[in-house]
Amino acid sequence: MALKVAFQMDPIERIDIRGDSTFALLLEAQWRGHDVFYYTPDNLSLRDRQLIAEGHSLTVEDKPGDHYRLSYPRAVDLAEYDVVHLRQDPPFDMAYITTTHLLERIHPSTLVVNDPAAVRNSPEKILVLDFLDLMPPTLVTRSPEQIRAFRAEHKDIVVKPLYGNGGAAIFRIPAGDTNLNSLVELMGITFREPIMVQKYVPAVKEGDKRIILVDGVAAGAINRVPPKGETRSNLHVGGRAEATTLTKRDKEICARLGPVLKERGLIFAGIDVIGNYLTEINVTSPTGIRQIGEFGGPDIAAMIWDVVEKRVAAQRR
Numbered sequence: 001m002a003l004k005v006a007f008q009m010d011p012i013e014r015i016d017i018r019g020d021s022t023f024a025l026l027l028e029a030q031w032r033g034h035d036v037f038y039y040t041p042d043n044l045s046l047r048d049r050q051l052i053a054e055g056h057s058l059t060v061e062d063k064p065g066d067h068y069r070l071s072y073p074r075a076v077d078l079a080e081y082d083v084v085h086l087r088q089d090p091p092f093d094m095a096y097i098t099t100t101h102l103l104e105r106i107h108p109s110t111l112v113v114n115d116p117a118a119v120r121n122s123p124e125k126i127l128v129l130d131f132l133d134l135m136p137p138t139l140v141t142r143s144p145e146q147i148r149a150f151r152a153e154h155k156d157i158v159v160k161p162l163y164g165n166g167g168a169a170i171f172r173i174p175a176g177d178t179n180l181n182s183l184v185e186l187m188g189i190t191f192r193e194p195i196m197v198q199k200y201v202p203a204v205k206e207g208d209k210r211i212i213l214v215d216g217v218a219a220g221a222i223n224r225v226p227p228k229g230e231t232r233s234n235l236h237v238g239g240r241a242e243a244t245t246l247t248k249r250d251k252e253i254c255a256r257l258g259p260v261l262k263e264r265g266l267i268f269a270g271i272d273v274i275g276n277y278l279t280e281i282n283v284t285s286p287t288g289i290r291q292i293g294e295f296g297g298p299d300i301a302a303m304i305w306d307v308v309e310k311r312v313a314a315q316r317r
Contacts, residue, residue: 005082008088017067019287033040037081046053053076054075056072086114086116122264126162134256136199137198158197158200174200261283
């Protein structure tokens, strides 16, 4: 079933295809014979009731440094497409939120993956707050007094921006660290939003597990181990990927989250688990599927496309 498919994503010349999940989805779309149109978020316009994207036809090749070809530049009406993949990376700011409002005007007649309204209402560190019993002790606040009291109780804490991504501006502040007040002041100046504060989980030294769920079902996982002397395990800041399996606790967490993700139309989601704790639910532009495949895991891009094609076929009936 050949589909007309559009990808709203970051500039394709800048992506690192070795670990980019969007590129994996592009490869699979091309292999299935879908007609792929590519554009960046700044080229999205609403004129009266018509949602217009300016971009190019796209072909891809799994060849670092020479991974794409653009052709046939044009403006298209996205309502004439079967699928739009919402795949630009955060920051989850007003520019990002605006694209969800615009894409919501064509969904679900044109299937947007993930559902733009659900993406807007499910930021990584907000949706997860619906599952506080699965998380380490957590505080969301701008109050320095609340943060100091939280550290006094839990001794060793991690602070991070509520709408951050990729491990940016995440700090561990153990008991006795005299930088707490200065750091809280700095984050208060840098970010208008509250700060997320969590009890430090020592198990992060053994890894931060990324689990991919497809249409609410656990599809595969990869463990990301932080480098020596580093709290963050994100791969682009030096974390090391390694093979892993799902524990009983992981499966319990997925069983709780799966139905919620499916109900919200969040076909492609990535959750982060440290030890026995859920820490984030990623729905904006999840990563990890290429690494899972490299370690012998399933072809998650194919699993996602199977779900997408089934949804489109049902829509056509």
